Amino acid sequence: MNDDLRTLVSYIIYCYSHNHRPNQFIIYQLSEMNHDEKHQKPKTPTITLRKFTLSDVDAFMSWAADPRVTRFQRRDPYSDPADALAYITTHILPHPWYRAICIDNTPVGSISVKPAPGEDRHRASIGYRLAYDYWGKGIATEALKLTIKAAFEELDHLERLEAIADVDNPASQRVLEKAGFKEEGILRKYVRLKGETRDMVMFSFLLSDAV
Amino acid sequence: MDEQTTVLNRSRQPLTVTLREFELTDVDDYFVWASDDRVSPWWRWDIFTNKEDVLTFMEETVLPHPWMRAICLDGRPVGAISVTRRTAEHQCRAELGYVIASQYWGRGITTEAVKLVLGTIFGDMEGLERLEALVLVQNVGSQKVLEKAGFTKEGILKKYLIHKGKISDMVMYSFIPSEN
Numbered sequence: 001m002n003d004d005l006r007t008l009v010s011y012i013i014y015c016y017s018h019n020h021r022p023n024q025f026i027i028y029q030l031s032e033m034n035h036d037e038k039h040q041k042p043k044t045p046t047i048t049l050r051k052f053t054l055s056d057v058d059a060f061m062s063w064a065a066d067p068r069v070t071r072f073q074r075r076d077p078y079s080d081p082a083d084a085l086a087y088i089t090t091h092i093l094p095h096p097w098y099r100a101i102c103i104d105n106t107p108v109g110s111i112s113v114k115p116a117p118g119e120d121r122h123r124a125s126i127g128y129r130l131a132y133d134y135w136g137k138g139i140a141t142e143a144l145k146l147t148i149k150a151a152f153e154e155l156d157h158l159e160r161l162e163a164i165a166d167v168d169n170p171a172s173q174r175v176l177e178k179a180g181f182k183e184e185g186i187l188r189k190y191v192r193l194k195g196e197t198r199d200m201v202m203f204s205f206l207l208s209d210a211v
Numbered sequence: 212m213d214e215q216t217t218v219l220n221r222s223r224q225p226l227t228v229t230l231r232e233f234e235l236t237d238v239d240d241y242f243v244w245a246s247d248d249r250v251s252p253w254w255r256w257d258i259f260t261n262k263e264d265v266l267t268f269m270e271e272t273v274l275p276h277p278w279m280r281a282i283c284l285d286g287r288p289v290g291a292i293s294v295t296r297r298t299a300e301h302q303c304r305a306e307l308g309y310v311i312a313s314q315y316w317g318r319g320i321t322t323e324a325v326k327l328v329l330g331t332i333f334g335d336m337e338g339l340e341r342l343e344a345l346v347l348v349q350n351v352g353s354q355k356v357l358e359k360a361g362f363t364k365e366g367i368l369k370k371y372l373i374h375k376g377k378i379s380d381m382v383m384y385s386f387i388p389s390e391n
Contacts, residue, residue, distance in 0.1 A: 074300065117297075122378050123371065159378055160370040185366020188387050189303055189341040197303045197340050202383075206370055 005030075044138035049099040049111065049146050052092050056100060057085050059107040063131040072166045073129070074193060097151065101130065101143040108134045111143050113151045113161070122159040124151065135171070144179035152207055159207045164190070164200040176203045228323040230280040230292065233273050237281060238266050240288040241273075249313035253350055255374060278335065282311060282324040289315050292324050294332050294342065304341040305332075309356075316352065325360040333388050340388070345381040347374060357384045361391050 008030035015022040052060070061084055063069045070077045078084045092098045096115060100107035109130035116123040126147060130140050152158055163181060165172040177183070181203035190200040233241070242265045244250050251258040259265050273279055277295070281288035290311030297306055307328065311321050333339055346353045348367060358364070362384040371381040 120371075120373055122373060162368075184368055185383060187343075187365055187383065188363075188385055188390065191301050192303050202366065202368065204369055 042137065044142050045103050047108075047139055047142050047146070048102045048105070049143065049150070050102055050105070052088055052098065052100050052107070052110070054085065054088060054093075056107050057081055057088060059100075060084050060088060060110075062107075062133075063109055063129050066132055068132050069129055072169050072172070072193065076194075097124075097155070099147070101128070101139065103134075103139075108139065109143065111147050113147065113155070115155065115158075122157050124155060124158055124161055126151075126161055126163045138178075140172075140175045141178045144175065144181075148179065148205055148210065152210055161205040163203045165203065166193070167199045167201060173201055173203075179205070180209065181205045182209070226285050228320055228327065229283045229286065230324060230327050231283060233269065233279065233281050233288070233291070235266065235269055235274070237288050238262055238269060240281075241265050241269060241291070244290055244310055244312040247313050250310060252375065253347065253353065254310055255372075257375075278305075278332070280328075282309070282320065284315065284320060289320065290324070292328055294328065294336065296336070296339075302338040304343055305336060305339055307342050307344040319359075321356045322359045325356060329360065329386060329388075341385055343383060343385040345372065345383055348380045348382055354382060354384075360386075362386045363391060 008027070011026065011030065012022055014020070058081070061078060061081055064078045064084055064087075067077045078087075092110075095112060097113040099111055101109040101111055109128065111126065111128040113124045113126055115121055116125070126144070128140055128143060128147075130143075148161060151161060161181075163176055164187070165176060167186060173183075182205070184202045184204055186199055186201055188199045189197045191198050239262070242259065242262050245256075245259040245265050245268070248258060256268075259268070273291070276293060279291060279293040282290040282292055290309065292307070292309040294305045294307055296302060296304070298304075307325070309321055309324060311324075329342070332342060344357055344362065345368070346357065354364075363386070365383045365385055367380055367382055369380050370378045372379055
């Protein structure tokens, strides 16, 4: 029994024990608060983005070692934290834009923005991964929204953010749509993934959409 | 081995379209489309104004290219066509590009050259499963070439490439041998 329901019941008992007629408005208010508590969707926890440090290796393993998370990634799950440490050192720390998705400053996933090669500096692609236990809470969508804002502010000349999602990964496609990305088309046999050639859905978020 | 097919010229005489590798001695012919101000707006490179620059371009870019061919009409180069893998990790895909001198536009020559490429490239490039082409949304002529050659339009990628200093929307086409 939650606090509001407890208050409601106590109020009713008080009224009847003191021969007061319960005030209908107070009853209504208390019952509405109880109703809202039960039927509200769980709120997305507050998330922040920050740079990785080497001491994040254990947190990093919570998603990087999980085959459910690496299913649509090119790499296999890590089994040795030493390999994860090497990856953080050689790939994450020197990366132009790579952030830990944190709850209470603890990483539960990561998100990165990679500028396009060559002269097309106006374009960058986003990738993200989240520990399995944190799926389905709106965290990836929230991380994307924060990243979109930060990327357009911090990366000079950026006009197009893009992301691709496997045709068999509808959860990731929904995350991108909820974050405001627009589907542009399906690119057939676009990437190699663990020995297979996959069709990918292309999404974009333009600077002109952010206004 | 030269790939070839036949198109008709304006008096309905057959002309043969063939593909072959470039040589530096093709510089005079290359200069024809590289300096053509009707071609230049549609091509990523700046217009060439002298043959020395074209020669340098052929030495540095054309001859070392992993897969580039002269489009020849009755044995004479009238354009160029190339297939380029842009990423090391995704050997399944490569990008088609082509250019042809403006006096030869509208005669089906480029379409024939593309078809010749389709007949050979999937055997030449191991692991290739997708041939894609990106075309400016305004380049209707090039879109028709691809459609006639059997490519599928997959979508428009907004603000995708910088073309001649301007951020441009590109139409993405692809040819998948198992599907097209």
